[in-house]
Amino acid sequence: SQTIHQWPATLVQPVGSPLSLECTVEGTSNPNLYWYRQAAGRGLQLLFYSVGIGQISSEVPQNLSASRPQDRQFILSSKKLLLSDSGFYLCAWSVRSEAFFGQGTRLTVV
Amino acid sequence: AQKITQTQPGMFVQEKEAVTLDCTYDTSDQSYGLFWYKQPSSGEMIFLIYQGSYDEQNATEGRYSLNFQKARKSANLVISASQLGDSAMYFCAMRGRRDYKLSFGAGTTVTVRA
Numbered sequence: 001s002q003t004i005h006q007w008p009a010t011l012v013q014p015v016g017s018p019l020s021l022e023c024t025v026e027g028t029s030n031p032n033l034y035w036y037r038q039a040a041g042r043g044l045q046l047l048f049y050s051v052g053i054g055q056i057s058s059e060v061p062q063n064l065s066a067s068r069p070q071d072r073q074f075i076l077s078s079k080k081l082l083l084s085d086s087g088f089y090l091c092a093w094s095v096r097s098e099a100f101f102g103q104g105t106r107l108t109v110v
Numbered sequence: 111a112q113k114i115t116q117t118q119p120g121m122f123v124q125e126k127e128a129v130t131l132d133c134t135y136d137t138s139d140q141s142y143g144l145f146w147y148k149q150p151s152s153g154e155m156i157f158l159i160y161q162g163s164y165d166e167q168n169a170t171e172g173r174y175s176l177n178f179q180k181a182r183k184s185a186n187l188v189i190s191a192s193q194l195g196d197s198a199m200y201f202c203a204m205r206g207r208r209d210y211k212l213s214f215g216a217g218t219t220v221t222v223r224a
Contacts, residue, residue: 034212043201044201101155
């Protein structure tokens with residue numbers, strides 16, 4: 001069966017520090033991969049999505065970037081975090097009629 | 111461009127009653143998929159149900175059913191026999207077949223009362 005791993009679950013980082021969040025998928029090939037950010041009590045903002053290795057679509061220009069170095073690996077990065085980067089980050093994969101999420105990372109920038 | 115609209119920010123429902131959550135969408139894609147998710151206070155996103163745009167039958171999964179009206183571009187979720195554990199935020203989402211972007215509505219908070 002398919003599983004998605006996202007870590008860490010919580011993260012506290014100082015302003016100006018770098019960020020790297022990793023998401024890996026098991027049990028499926030060539031999934032579509034997504035990164036979302038969610039503010040408390042709000043909806044999901046699509047940040048990036050990828051339909052294949054090295055193919056990244058950016059939805060919102062901001063202080064973040066994404067990479068897909070392998071078929072089932074999706075990485076969200078920042079060189080210098082801002083206070084406004086705080087939020088709940090969710091990774092997801094989809095294939096055909098399925099779309100599942102990781103457990104999410106609560107990022108607090110201090 | 112895709113747009114998903116959920117017009118009900120919050121709803122209250124009595125335990126054991128049914129509740130309908132509204133979702134309308136706009137897309138120029140001929141082929142697309144519609145998803146519903148539940149997000150309890152823990153934050154995890156739980157997949158509930160899927161409807162393909164060419165599926166002739168409305169999707170059902172246990173107490174969840176999707177009232178799909180393609181001409182109206184509507185994909186409402188019906189939860190039957192509500193339980194206290196159904197209290198959560200519910201999101202409607204759509205994925206197009208051209209670019210595979212998975213976009214979400216703003217969500218509806220459901221509170222089930224005993």
